[in-house]
Amino acid sequence: xxxxxxxxxxxxxxxxxxxxxxxxxxxxxxxxxxxxxxxxxxxxxxxxxxxxxxxxxxxxxxxxxxxxxxxxxxxxxxxxxxxxxxxxxxxxxxxxxxxxxxxxxxxxxxxxxxxxxxxxxxxxxxxxxxxxxxxxxxxxxxxxxxxxxxxxxxxxxxxxxxxxxxxxxxxxxxxxxxxxxxxxxxxxxxxxxxxxxxxxxxxxxxxxxxxxxxxxxxxxxxxxxxxxxxxxxxxxxxxxxxxxxxxxxxxxxxxxxxxxxxxxxxxxxxxxxxxxxxxxxxxxxxxxxxxxxxxxxxxxxxxxxxxxxxxxxxxxxxxxxxxxxxxxxxxxxxxxxxxxxxxxxxxxxxxxxxxxxxxxxxxxxxxxxxxxxxxxxxxxxxxxxxxxxxxxxxxxxxxxxxxxxxxxxxxxxxxxxxxxxxxxxxxxxxxxxxxxxxxxxxxxxxxxxxxxxxxxxxxxxxxxxxxxxxxxxxxxxxxxxx
Numbered sequence: 001x002x003x004x005x006x007x008x009x010x011x012x013x014x015x016x017x018x019x020x021x022x023x024x025x026x027x028x029x030x031x032x033x034x035x036x037x038x039x040x041x042x043x044x045x046x047x048x049x050x051x052x053x054x055x056x057x058x059x060x061x062x063x064x065x066x067x068x069x070x071x072x073x074x075x076x077x078x079x080x081x082x083x084x085x086x087x088x089x090x091x092x093x094x095x096x097x098x099x100x101x102x103x104x105x106x107x108x109x110x111x112x113x114x115x116x117x118x119x120x121x122x123x124x125x126x127x128x129x130x131x132x133x134x135x136x137x138x139x140x141x142x143x144x145x146x147x148x149x150x151x152x153x154x155x156x157x158x159x160x161x162x163x164x165x166x167x168x169x170x171x172x173x174x175x176x177x178x179x180x181x182x183x184x185x186x187x188x189x190x191x192x193x194x195x196x197x198x199x200x201x202x203x204x205x206x207x208x209x210x211x212x213x214x215x216x217x218x219x220x221x222x223x224x225x226x227x228x229x230x231x232x233x234x235x236x237x238x239x240x241x242x243x244x245x246x247x248x249x250x251x252x253x254x255x256x257x258x259x260x261x262x263x264x265x266x267x268x269x270x271x272x273x274x275x276x277x278x279x280x281x282x283x284x285x286x287x288x289x290x291x292x293x294x295x296x297x298x299x300x301x302x303x304x305x306x307x308x309x310x311x312x313x314x315x316x317x318x319x320x321x322x323x324x325x326x327x328x329x330x331x332x333x334x335x336x337x338x339x340x341x342x343x344x345x346x347x348x349x350x351x352x353x354x355x356x357x358x359x360x361x362x363x364x365x366x367x368x369x370x371x372x373x374x375x376x377x378x379x380x381x382x383x384x385x386x387x388x389x390x391x392x393x394x395x396x397x398x399x400x401x402x403x404x405x406x407x408x409x410x411x412x413x414x415x416x417x418x419x420x421x422x423x424x425x426x427x428x429x430x431x432x433x434x435x436x437x438x439x440x441x442x443x444x445x446x447x448x449x450x451x452x453x454x455x456x457x458x459x460x461x462x463x464x465x466x467x468x469x470x471x472x473x474x475x476x477x478x479x480x481x482x
Contacts, residue, residue, distance in 0.1 A: 012052045020045025020065045036355030038069035043346055050396050059338035071349050081341035085301055086200030090340055091332060092304035093192035097141055098331025099322040100268050106137050108261060114253040123242035128231045131181035135223055138185030145439060148182045162244045166449050170240035175450050176458055177230055179443045184223045187428040190215045191279055191300055197340050198398045198424045204347035205402045208417055213283040214481050215421055222425055222474055229465050264316045271311060278303050343399050350403050358407045374414035378475045381405060381419055382426050386467050390432035398427045418478035429466055431459040
């Protein structure tokens with residue numbers, strides 16, 4: 001078995017590297033230019049190895065391969081990859097949100113949600129609040145995995161206390177629902193994680209800046225509606241036995257009283273919402289107000305640096321509020337950082353007119369997408385995104401779709417920003433298979449509480465309704481807001 005895995009690994013490496021460095025040696029397929037063939041080879045090789053092998057080293061190798069295409073000298077590639085503002089911001093955000101996570105601030109946020117009296121005697125309302133709480137924690141965390149594991153731990157205790165057994169339908173649906181809420185929250189912030197990666201790549205491809213406030217408002221609306229849809233499906237289609245949890249009460253979550261917040265936790269709690277506020281208010285107020293002009297001048301990276309600098313400077317209980325080195329060593333995901341670095345530079349390369357790639361995509365996809373109205377085009381793009389995000393890495397898929405989105409939206413007059421944002425949220429519904437995202441394997445591997453076949457069966461039905469939700473509400477709302 002081990003030998004087979006090694007052989008498979010070697011085979012994937014050979015295929016990926018051959019694509020990355022050898023694809024450009026093939027005769028150019030008009031209208032792709034020879035330079036375009038080389039860049040396309042780097043992209044295909046990177047996608048292949050990201051999907052089947054690893055994230056980090058293929059990203060590093062991809063930067064070298066891109067230099068050999070003569071698209072740009074290595075100095076320029078380094079500047080537009082690791083030196084891109086998106087790459088820098090994702091590192092800074094990981095440290096800031098990682099410090100908040102490390103201090104346990106999210107425990108107090110979850111306790112607030114779960115002690116609302118509205119859940120008393122209302123199983124489906126409790127289900128909604130619990131899943132929505134997971135969404136909020138995921139949105140406020142550097143990584144969604146701790147939010148998933150933390151909320152699962154709470155859920156297991158509740159289920160055991162009221163008498164549910166592992167394998168009971170309600171228990172299974174709530175374990176899946178918790179993961180569902182976390183994945184929806186994963187893309188909630190456009191300045192960290194996949195939200196930042198895909199909005200940054202979108203801007204590189206289209207030269208259109210996504211308004212952060214509008215992005216987050218759209219995400220919150222669609223998240224609430226998606227979780228409502230999940231709970232309604234659970235109640236009226238799956239119909240689990242909720243009798244054991246019919247008398248659920250907020251008092252259940254007040255038994256283990258949390259200690260009062262420490263000074264450090266209070267500072268980080270306030271800093272969290274202050275940071276979110278400063279990232280968003282430049283989108284709200286006139287730019288000629290001196291404070292807004294200051295924020296626009298230093299930009300998002302400047303705001304993040306300012307917060308980290310101040311919080312590293314401030315000492316509480318004889319230690320800095322943020323120990324940068326300690327937090328960075330634990331919460332910075334270098335594989336994601338390297339992925340972002342390659343995405344930032346290759347996104348621009350793919351859409352460069354000198355490559356001919358956009359023209360090629362237009363010709364190839366014309367039988368499917370050509371002549372379609374903007375609404376039908378959006379329906380097809382979101383359908384493609386939803387299906388394939390469940391079979392390949394959701395971040396990688398989002399990057400793949402962007403050049404196609406750009407090429408056709410220019411032709412049929414579709415709302416690029418609207419469809420782009422809807423697509424970014426759509427690729428986060430990555431649940432059905434273990435390959436759907438880097439976190440999906442955690443759900444499918446939770447053998448104690450769920451069976452992988454159940455995950456496939458239940459989530460396939462749920463995502464059909466989510467797709468309908470985006471057709472009926474998501475697309476019109478995106479067009480109205482962007």
